[in-house]
Every structure is written in structure tokens, then in C-alpha cells.
Amino acid sequence: MKAKKINYSIEEPCHEDWNQMKPEAKGRFCSSCSKTVVDFSNMSDFSIVSYLEGKKNESVCGRFRPEQMEKTYVLTKWNHSFSFDLKAVALGLALTTFSAVHVNAQVTPIDTTQVIYQEPLDGMVSVREFYDHTDEKFTGGRILLDGKGYDLVTIQLMDVSGSVISTTSPDKDGKFKIPLDWSKSKDPVSLVISGQGLISHALYFDQKESIKDMKITLYNEEIMLKGNVISR
Incomplete structure (x- = not known):
């Protein structure tokens, strides 16, 4: 139902x-x-x-x-x-x-x-x-960088308070699968994907029609220079 x-x-x-x-x-x-x-x-x-x-x-x-x-x-x-x-x-x-x-x-x-x-x-x-996704038993998909599967990221399942419920990493093709347990006192609400040199990305379940077979594209973090400006 x-x-x-x-x-x-x-x-x-x-x-x-x-x-x-x-x-x-x-x-x-x-x-x-x-x-x-x-x-x-x-x-x-x-x-x-x-x-x-x-x-x-x-x-x-x-x-x-x-x-x-x-x-x-x-x-x-x-x-x-x-x-x-x-x-x-x-x-x-x-x-x-x-x-x-x-x-x-x-x-x-x-x-x-x-x-x-x-x-x-x-x-x-x-x-x-x-x-309503509460009959789902897992969420999963594939992490992409420059159109190819990417595995050097951390995937965290978060609850409504921002606490981590569980953590996983994708395989060499960027594919991942993480269990869901909607019976917890604080329902899982999002996935947070992060990796060195990449822009972190959060996916909220209520914004997607399906929480399975997702394709998540990550982008390289822009390099910014910080410090005192010297005029020559």
C-alpha cells in the first residue's frame, strides 16, 4: 500500500x-x-x-x-x-x-x-x-564523475536530525546499495555523498519519485585562492 x-x-x-x-x-x-x-x-x-x-x-x-x-x-x-x-x-x-x-x-x-x-x-x-517510500528496504544507485562510475566517495544515510544512520562506499563501477530501516524512531530522510576534491551532494527522499537506481553525478570542487592581495 x-x-x-x-x-x-x-x-x-x-x-x-x-x-x-x-x-x-x-x-x-x-x-x-x-x-x-x-x-x-x-x-x-x-x-x-x-x-x-x-x-x-x-x-x-x-x-x-x-x-x-x-x-x-x-x-x-x-x-x-x-x-x-x-x-x-x-x-x-x-x-x-x-x-x-x-x-x-x-x-x-x-x-x-x-x-x-x-x-x-x-x-x-x-x-x-x-x-511514501516507507515500504522500501534499501536505496541505491550509481555514482558518476565525468560520465564514468566513481568509487572514491563516502555515502552516508542521514536521519531528520542530521545524524548518520549508516555509511557505505560504492564498488569500482560506482554502484552502491544501502539498507533502509523505517522502523527507527528517526526516519531516514537523505543520502549525503562526499569525496576529496568533490562538491558534496545531498539527496532528500521526498524530492524523488524513486529512491532506487539513482544516477548521482558529482563535480570537481572549484579551486579558490585565499590570502592577502598584493599589488605590483
């Missing part, structure tokens, strides 16, 4: 007049970009994720209320070859559990004597996905 967390955002809000667009079944047609702007503002959380996951390989323009952009949507996948197609939507929660949580857990009290209204956001929908 894997959990995928998704944030939806609109990077560049559209400034076209919604009221001037031609109404359609799913929203309104924007003549400026010749496509439908989907009205998500009255959709449920499940409907929003169902629609956007079904269109994940397409660009989608949408209209949202600001609070809909402040949520992290969580999908728990019961099968590895998960796809949010119409069949899966029809089966609903039998295949997938779903929830949505606000990014900010702390709620600021609002003066109830004021009437607050925020215009919905219109524009192209951007998606950020991050995955």
Missing part, C-alpha cells in the same frame, strides 16, 4: 474575464487560449482529484476557490499499477482511499463581524507529487 500526496496550484493566474467566457458543461470556454476553463470551485475534493488524475498527461486550465489550493490531497494506492481511469473512479473507494488536509493545521480565528470574499483563481493547473 503506497500513499501519494498531491498539491495543486496555479503558477500564473489567468486575467481573462470569467463572465465574458462562453458557458459550457464543465466550465467556460476561453477564446483567448481556445480551451475550456474547468470550474472546480463547486466540486468536492474527490471530484477534483478524480478529474485531474484522469487528465494528468494533459494541460488543464481551472477555476478554484483559494482554500482549495491550500490543501494536500492524499491518495492511498492498493495496487502498484494504479491509474485513475474511469473504471477506478466508478469503483470508488473500493480501490483507493482518499483524503484532503489543509497545509496549515493551525487555524487563525476570523472576526465574524466582517464579510470576507475572495475571488476564485483561474489559470493553468500545476501539480506537485510526493510519494
Whole structure:
């Protein structure tokens, strides 16, 4: 069972007049970009994720209320070859559990004597996905320098506090494998690769779709001269 967390955002809000667009079944047609702007503002959380996951390989323009952009949507996948197609939507929660949580857990009290209204956001929908790796038993990959495998480095598995959990080195081809134990009180969060004359590199697990078969390219450290400047 894997959990995928998704944030939806609109990077560049559209400034076209919604009221001037031609109404359609799913929203309104924007003549400026010749496509439908989907009205998500009255959709449920499940409907929003169902629609956007079904269109994940397409660009989608949408209209949202600001609070809909402040949520992290969580999908728990019961099968590895998960796809949010119409069949899966029809089966609903039998295949997938779903929830949505606000990014900010702390709620600021609002003066109830004021009437607050925020215009919905219109524009192209951007998606950020991050995955739960806690069923992985190891992480590994290949260290490269100038396009070739490189073994003169130290690879450290670090926890959230920056403490070293375990250390390894790659073989002569730059390949390495290091065990993961997610049952520790402090979960492993990153790999730190370092070597003499090289720029150290840190890889954080929540920034990668996969933590296996990684190709990690290292670069030579720039030589810098330090000291008093003498003019001749």
C-alpha cells in the first residue's frame, strides 16, 4: 500500500474575464487560449482529484476557490499499477482511499463581524507529487564523475536530525546499495555523498519519485585562492 500526496496550484493566474467566457458543461470556454476553463470551485475534493488524475498527461486550465489550493490531497494506492481511469473512479473507494488536509493545521480565528470574499483563481493547473517510500528496504544507485562510475566517495544515510544512520562506499563501477530501516524512531530522510576534491551532494527522499537506481553525478570542487592581495 503506497500513499501519494498531491498539491495543486496555479503558477500564473489567468486575467481573462470569467463572465465574458462562453458557458459550457464543465466550465467556460476561453477564446483567448481556445480551451475550456474547468470550474472546480463547486466540486468536492474527490471530484477534483478524480478529474485531474484522469487528465494528468494533459494541460488543464481551472477555476478554484483559494482554500482549495491550500490543501494536500492524499491518495492511498492498493495496487502498484494504479491509474485513475474511469473504471477506478466508478469503483470508488473500493480501490483507493482518499483524503484532503489543509497545509496549515493551525487555524487563525476570523472576526465574524466582517464579510470576507475572495475571488476564485483561474489559470493553468500545476501539480506537485510526493510519494511514501516507507515500504522500501534499501536505496541505491550509481555514482558518476565525468560520465564514468566513481568509487572514491563516502555515502552516508542521514536521519531528520542530521545524524548518520549508516555509511557505505560504492564498488569500482560506482554502484552502491544501502539498507533502509523505517522502523527507527528517526526516519531516514537523505543520502549525503562526499569525496576529496568533490562538491558534496545531498539527496532528500521526498524530492524523488524513486529512491532506487539513482544516477548521482558529482563535480570537481572549484579551486579558490585565499590570502592577502598584493599589488605590483
